[in-house]
Amino acid sequence: MKESPQDVVTAPYGTWSSPLGAAEVAAGAAPIFDAAFRGDEIFYSTKIPAEKARTGLVRTSLSRPGEREQVIPTGFNIRSAVHEYGGASWALDQSSEVIYFVNAADQRVWQIIPGRAPHALTPDTSGRIRYGDLHMSPWGLLCVREDCRSTRRERAIVLLTKHGTTNVLSTHSHFMAWPRLSPDGSTLAFIGWEHPNMPWDGTTLWLVDVRTPATPAVAVLSGDGIERPRRSDPGLPSPTDPGISLLQAEFTSDSSLHVISDHEGHWALYGLDIDPVAVRPLVTDDRQAPAPERIGFDRLRSVIDTGEEIGGALWQLGARWHLNDGDEVWAHSQAATATLVRRRLSLSDTTLTPSDTTWETIDTTGETFGTIELLDLGSTHLLLMAKSTRRPGVLYAVDRVTGLFTEIASERLDTHQGYYSRPSVGELGGVPVVIHPPHNPRFAAPDDELPPFVVSIHGGPTGQATPEMTARTSFFTSQGIGILEVNYGGSTGFGRAWRDRLRGGWGVVDVEDTVAAVNGLVAAGLADPNRIAISGASSGGWTVLSALASTNVFACGTSYFGVTDLMRFVVDTHDFESHYIDGLVGPWPAAQDEYITRSPIRRTSDITVPVAVMQGDRDPIVPPSQAQEFVDTLELAGVEYIYRLYKGESHGFVRAETIIDSLESEFGFYVDVFGIPRAHQHG
Secondary structure, three states: OOOOOOOOEEOOOOOOOOOOOHHHHHHOOOOEEEEEEEOOEEEEEEEEHHHOOEEEEEEEEOOOOOOOEEOOOOOOOEOOOOOOOOOOOEEEOOOOOOEEEEEOOOOOEEEEOOOOOOEEOOOOOOOOEEEEEEEEEOOEEEEEEEEOOOOOOEEEEEEEOOOOOEEEEEOOOOEEEEEEEOOOOOEEEEEEEOOOOOOOOOOEEEEEEOOOOOOOEEEEEEOEEEEEEOOOOOOOOOOEEEEOOEEEEEEEEOOEEEEEEOOOOOOEEEEEEOOOHHHOOOOOOHHHOOOOEEOOHHHOEEEEOOOOEOOOOOOOOOOOOEEEOOOEEEEEEEOOOEEEEEEEOOHHHHHOOHHHOOOEEEOOOOOOEEEEEEEEEOOOEEEEEEEEOOOOOEEEEEEOOOOOEEEEEEOOOOOOHHHOOOOEEEEEOOEEEEEEOOOOOOEEOOOOOOOOEEEEEOOOOOOOOOOOOOHHHHHHHOOOOEEEEEOOOOOOOOOHHHHHOOOOOOOOHHHHHHHHHHHHHHHOOOOOOOOEEEEEEOHHHHHHHHHHHHOOOOOEEEEEOOOOOHHHHHHHOOHHHOOHHHHHOOOOOOOHHHHHHHOHHHOHHHOOOOEEEEEEOOOOOOOHHHHHHHHHHHHHHOOOEEEEEEOOOEOEOOOHHHHHHHHHHHHHHHHHHHOOOOOOOOO
16 A cells, blocks of 8 residues: 655654554564475465464465465464574475474474374473474484483484484584485584584584494584684784684585585685595494594685675574575675675586686665575575565565566565665774664654664674664654664674674673764764663663663663673573673683673662663573562662563563563653653644
C-alpha cells in the first residue's frame, strides 16, 4: 500500500508521529534463520509471531515462491541449545522426504515427513543431552552433541542413523563445530577449540579416521594456543594474541579441503591438500595410533582473498561463509559492508600461484548490503539471506549463470518501508560507524534544532554493526531520534588487529572508541551534544554502564541484560563464555583487581545520569540476579533509574508484549530525559 501524499510538517525532533509503532515492530518481525534446497523445493526456518515466536519450517519452491506451507506442527519449536546459542537446528535428507530437527522443549532430534506426525530419533533426557550443528551425510546425520548431565559439559561429534543408532566419531576437543565427512566416508573434519579461547581467537582443524571405533586423529592444523607478538599497537593492554582462527572446513575431495584462516591478518579462504586417510593402515586401538601429523600453515594455498573478511564470529553453530560444489566456490566478504564473490574452479587449482587466484563480485541488485548469510548451493541457484540499506532481510535465490537475485521470502511484511531509516557507513574519530539520521517523509525539524541521538553498542563484544534497514532502529529514527552504531575495537569485519585491540581492554577501549565517535558526530554538527543517550544489549549493556560510570558524554543510558559484575559473570555464566573474560580483561584470579575496578556494579557512585535496565527472568547468560543487584546499588547511590523484569524472557526478548513494552519504555525514557514534550502530537 502506498502512503498518501501529505504536506511535510515542521516539528521538533522526537515529536514526529510514525506508523512504525512498537506493536508493529513486534508483530511484523519474522526472522529467517536457515534455508536449503531439495530439488526445486526450498525450505527455510522462521519465527512465527502469532505463535509466541516459535520457530517453524516453511516449504516453498523456486518456481512458485508465493506458495508456502508450514511443515512442523504447532507444539514443536525448532531450536538447539548447544552452547546456549544453538544454530543449524535442522537438516534435509536429500535421498528421501525426511526432515531432521531439534525441538526446543526437549532438545531431542526428531524426524518428520511433511504431512505426517514427527517421530523422536533420540532418547528423552529432559533436555540434558542436546544436539546442534546438524549436517546430513550419505551415512547419517552428523551432530555436535552436548551432555549437560554433570557440572562439566561433555561434547562429541556423533553420527545418528535413520533408526536412531548413535555412533561417536570424536571427542578430541572441548568445543566442536562444522562436522564434515569426506566423500568416501573415511575422514571426519571439524574445527575445535579449548578454554580459554573463543572460536575467533585460536582454533584447530582436526582430521580423524572414522573407519573403526578407535577413531584416531590423523592430522591437525593447529592455531589454538599459539602465543606470538601482537600485530597491533604494542602499547595496548595485552602483549600477545592467542593464535590463529580457523573456521568452516569443507571437503572438496577425499584428499582436499577448503578452510578459512586469519593467519595473514584477516579471514580468507584457503585450500589444503591432505593424505587420503582411506589408504592408511587401520588402527583398531587408539593407544597404538601414531601421533597426528602436524600440518603447517605454509601448506595452505589461497582460494579467495578479497583483503576483507571471509569469516566472522561463531556465536551460533552452522554459520557459513563459503560454499562450493567442485565447479565454483561462492563466498561472503565482509568489511563495513558485505559483498558476494564467486570463483570458478578448474583442474589446475591445486598448483595455482597467488596471481592466478581470480574471483569476481556478483552485484546485480544495485543495493548496498550490510550483511549476507550464505545458506545453500543448488544445481542452478545459490540461497542466501541479505540485509541492505534499502530493504530489511530477504531470502534470495541467486542464478548461478546470470547472477540475478530472485526474492523467495522477506523477514518483514509491513507496508511502511518509506519510514525506515536510511543508514550510511563512515568513520568518526577514527572509528568505523553506521549512522541512521532521523527520517520521516512527513516531517522536518526546525532549521535551528540539532537532533537527539542514541548511540547503539552492538553485542558480543565480538560482533559488528552493519548498515541495515531494521524496524527497531526505524522505530526511533521515524519519530525523530537518530541512531549511531559504533564498531569499536574488538569488532569483526575490520581484520585481526582491530579485533585484538580489545584484548585486555574491555570496558576501556570500547568506551574510548565510543566517546571518540560521539565527539566526531558532534564536531560534524550532526547531533545535539546535550541530548545523546547510549544503549546496548548483553556485552553492549556492559559498555553502556561502563561509559556512564567513566564519562560525562551521555545524558542517560539503557542496558538490556547487560553484564554488571565480572566476578559474578564468570561464576554464573555458561560454559561457552566462562573463560571469555580471560581474553577481554585477564585470567582469574590474576586479574582480580581489574574484575573489581571495571565492574559497573562497583562504580554506581560515579554514575550521575538516569539509567534504564531491561532484563529477562530466565536469562542463563547474564542471570537476573546481576540486574537486581545493580539496581539495588543504584538505589543506594541515589541514581535515578527504571527497571523492567520480563517473565519468561531469556537472553534476547522474543515475546511481542515484551518487545512492545521495552521499546515504549525506552523511547519514553529518552523523551523524559531529553525534555521532549509528550503531549505534543503531530498527525
